[in-house]
Amino acid sequence: MAKEIEVKVLNVNLDEMEKRLIKIGAKLLSKEYQVNTIFDSEDNYIEDRLNSYLRIRETQNLLTQEKNINLTLKKNISKEGARKNIEITTPIEDKESMIYILKELKYNIIQEGYKDRTSYIYENIRFDLDKWDKPTYSYPYMEIEVEKEEDLEKAINLLKIDRKNISTKSIIELKKEL
Numbered sequence: 361m362a363k364e365i366e367v368k369v370l371n372v373n374l375d376e377m378e379k380r381l382i383k384i385g386a387k388l389l390s391k392e393y394q395v396n397t398i399f400d401s402e403d404n405y406i407e408d409r410l411n412s413y414l415r416i417r418e419t420q421n422l423l424t425q426e427k428n429i430n431l432t433l434k435k436n437i438s439k440e441g442a443r444k445n446i447e448i449t450t451p452i453e454d455k456e457s458m459i460y461i462l463k464e465l466k467y468n469i470i471q472e473g474y475k476d477r478t479s480y481i482y483e484n485i486r487f488d489l490d491k492w493d494k495p496t497y498s499y500p501y502m503e504i505e506v507e508k509e510e511d512l513e514k515a516i517n518l519l520k521i522d523r524k525n526i527s528t529k530s531i532i533e534l535k536k537e538l
Contacts, residue, residue: 363446364444371525374489377502380520381480381519391478393474393475394476395417396474397415397417397455398469400470411435415434417429429451429452430452431450432447434447442509443528473531475490475493484507485512486504486506492531
């Protein structure tokens with residue numbers, strides 16, 4: 361179980377942001393292709409009552425060819441200043457078997473999205489440059505994930521980010537606004 365502190369930076373040019381990250385000395389962590397499968401019950405119990413989402417994420421690191429599949433319950437605990445979540449993740453070996461189990465428990469696939477992600481690290485600040493498939497979310501953005509909130513301020517200043525482009529909304533919330 362991990363606590364995560366993050367924001368999204370909207371209205372961003374990913375190529376320009378990648379150049380800024382390289383210029384400040386950020387190190388490339390990975391280039392990934394992801395398949396994200398979101399589950400919920402018919403009455404939206406996970407989203408509405410737990411303020412969470414349940415996902416299976418298949419990741420292929422395009423630099424190392426390493427593949428991973430994880431099941432994650434991501435529970436939002438605050439949106440003040442930054443989005444704070446508790447993330448419970450476990451690896452799974454067989455996606456289809458997990459989908460079968462979840463369906464038997466009355467959790468169905470509500471969305472499947474495909475994302476390209478390039479990740480950098482600078483000190484203890486992680487930067488994810490994300491681009492989803494058009495049906496999932498048609499605008500690129502950057503996520504900034506920090507261990508301490510003061511590092512968020514540091515990242516914003518380092519990359520000269522306009523604060524009006526910072527969002528604490530989840531991808532599901534942003535998609536609903538379209």
